[in-house]
Amino acid sequence: MSPTTVISIIAVYFLALIFISFLTSKKSDSETFFTANRQSPWYLVAFGMIGASLSGVTFISVPGWVADTQFGYMQMVLGYLVGYLVIGTILMPLYYRLNLISIYGYLEGRFGHWSYKTGAFYFLLSRTIGAAFRLFLVAGVLQIAIFDAWQVPFWVTVLVTIALIWLYTFRGGIKTIVWTDTLQTLFMLSAVVIVIYLIGKDLNLDTAGLISTVKDSDYSKIFFWKWQGSQNFFKQFFSGAFIAIVMTGLDQDMMQKNLTCKNLGEAQKNMFWFSVILVFVNLLFLALGALLYIYAETNGIAIPAKTDDLFPLLALNNFNIVAGVMFLLGIIAAAYSSADSALTALTTSFCVDFLNFKREDTLKSQVKQRNTRLKVHLAFSLILFVTILIFELINNEAVISSVFKAAGYTYGPLLGLYAFGLFTSFQVRDAWVPVLCVLSPIISYLININSEAWMNGYKFGFEILIVNGAITFLGLLLLIKKKPPIV
Numbered sequence: 001m002s003p004t005t006v007i008s009i010i011a012v013y014f015l016a017l018i019f020i021s022f023l024t025s026k027k028s029d030s031e032t033f034f035t036a037n038r039q040s041p042w043y044l045v046a047f048g049m050i051g052a053s054l055s056g057v058t059f060i061s062v063p064g065w066v067a068d069t070q071f072g073y074m075q076m077v078l079g080y081l082v083g084y085l086v087i088g089t090i091l092m093p094l095y096y097r098l099n100l101i102s103i104y105g106y107l108e109g110r111f112g113h114w115s116y117k118t119g120a121f122y123f124l125l126s127r128t129i130g131a132a133f134r135l136f137l138v139a140g141v142l143q144i145a146i147f148d149a150w151q152v153p154f155w156v157t158v159l160v161t162i163a164l165i166w167l168y169t170f171r172g173g174i175k176t177i178v179w180t181d182t183l184q185t186l187f188m189l190s191a192v193v194i195v196i197y198l199i200g201k202d203l204n205l206d207t208a209g210l211i212s213t214v215k216d217s218d219y220s221k222i223f224f225w226k227w228q229g230s231q232n233f234f235k236q237f238f239s240g241a242f243i244a245i246v247m248t249g250l251d252q253d254m255m256q257k258n259l260t261c262k263n264l265g266e267a268q269k270n271m272f273w274f275s276v277i278l279v280f281v282n283l284l285f286l287a288l289g290a291l292l293y294i295y296a297e298t299n300g301i302a303i304p305a306k307t308d309d310l311f312p313l314l315a316l317n318n319f320n321i322v323a324g325v326m327f328l329l330g331i332i333a334a335a336y337s338s339a340d341s342a343l344t345a346l347t348t349s350f351c352v353d354f355l356n357f358k359r360e361d362t363l364k365s366q367v368k369q370r371n372t373r374l375k376v377h378l379a380f381s382l383i384l385f386v387t388i389l390i391f392e393l394i395n396n397e398a399v400i401s402s403v404f405k406a407a408g409y410t411y412g413p414l415l416g417l418y419a420f421g422l423f424t425s426f427q428v429r430d431a432w433v434p435v436l437c438v439l440s441p442i443i444s445y446l447i448n449i450n451s452e453a454w455m456n457g458y459k460f461g462f463e464i465l466i467v468n469g470a471i472t473f474l475g476l477l478l479l480i481k482k483k484p485p486i487v
Helices: 003-025 030-038 042-069 075-098 105-110 114-148 152-167 174-201 205-214 234-247 254-258 264-298 307-317 321-354 363-394 399-410 412-423 428-453 464-478
Strands: none
Touching: 003 114, 003 152, 003 174, 003 321, 003 464, 030 075, 030 174, 030 363, 042 075, 042 114, 042 174, 042 264, 042 307, 042 321, 042 363, 042 399, 075 105, 075 234, 075 254, 075 264, 075 412, 105 114, 105 412, 114 152, 114 254, 114 307, 114 321, 114 363, 114 399, 114 412, 114 428, 152 174, 152 363, 174 205, 174 254, 174 321, 205 363, 234 254, 234 321, 234 363, 234 464, 254 264, 254 321, 264 307, 307 321, 321 363, 399 428, 399 464, 412 428, 412 464, 428 464
8 A cells, every 4th residue: 555545544534533522522521521411322431432442553463473373362351350350240330339530549548648649649650551562553554554665753743642632632532532542443443354354355255264274274273271470370360360450450541441431230230341342353453363374375475573573464465456445444542542541541640640630629620630631641642752762672572471561560569569469458657658669679680580490490470460559458458556545
């Protein structure tokens, strides 16, 4: 495809998103931006969350990852189901009962001011890193598809990418995103199905042939039992459960969508339907990955050194024009459906958790809030821009692996804080919580890099998240306040 064709596709796509933004942001205020006035239909939230959960990372990295891990990622996906069950039955009732805008408000009531700020800070750090990873992917694809031909530097591509997100989210916030995510999820899933169909057509395979080809290939192994390896089933399964809890249930970005539903019952219905559908969608992505490698091998195409490059290179250089168009729509939809809500959630958390925005503020205060909110929204856009450029300099492995590794260290303190708050009744010395939450990731990192020497060859995978959370939990036990003596 020519760069002009690519730009035309992107322009039409974003005009559609901006039109949706225009319709959904009429008479919007801070309550609309942060909670969509609690009027979102549950089925729209559930469908849109698929795209937000998968993102461009899944769209590119999961298919590429198949060469190294086969279908082992499904072990983690099965663990997600347990995590989403915990979210729907324990965390959601808590958030709705407290009528929260930011979910970290729970920590203030449970432990105190510094615990609250620490939890919110770790979300800002975690989501900034995660959103930067995701946007890095789509910027890389746009660089290959358009800007390399015009010798435009990568930083310009990144700037354009973020500017487009800001353009359709700065007014309507989460209300706009609930609707745009629905459209983007539809594009993403349609792209995967159509690309699989076109690969099958090129390989002269019908639906049954595609299934049997994937099943009989060297890529379809799901379960791994060797306990020392990072692919061990139990490591992956329990890591998946805890990753789902922290990256959805303890994440303002993902929970903000759920909290826009009319009531707890609809939010739970959304969560349970979403979790089941997500299993089949991830299986579809892994099947696509196997077919991409089979297609390359069949046609004598060299596999790129970076597995994240496989899908983009095939789609833009080897597939027909229809597959190329669908790939572009899919990757753009996947990346933006995650990044747009991340930018809104970062703005929400900073405004509510650090600038103390309140629902009951007067009209005069709401006008002031709007101006402040726009500045915060722009500031986080610039932060994402800088973070992506830094990541472009240091990244040398599959992005999805990097996302989960980062989550293990940045979400671990949140896991420990919430677990302690929910499953104990102890009060802690609040002022020491920030110190503990800095030390626990450092200790976890030291354990991780020395585990093979210290633990008879044991190598940590994503379960380092559980270790990090456990260290935080144990540290909180050391910070328990002693009850005053009874006089």
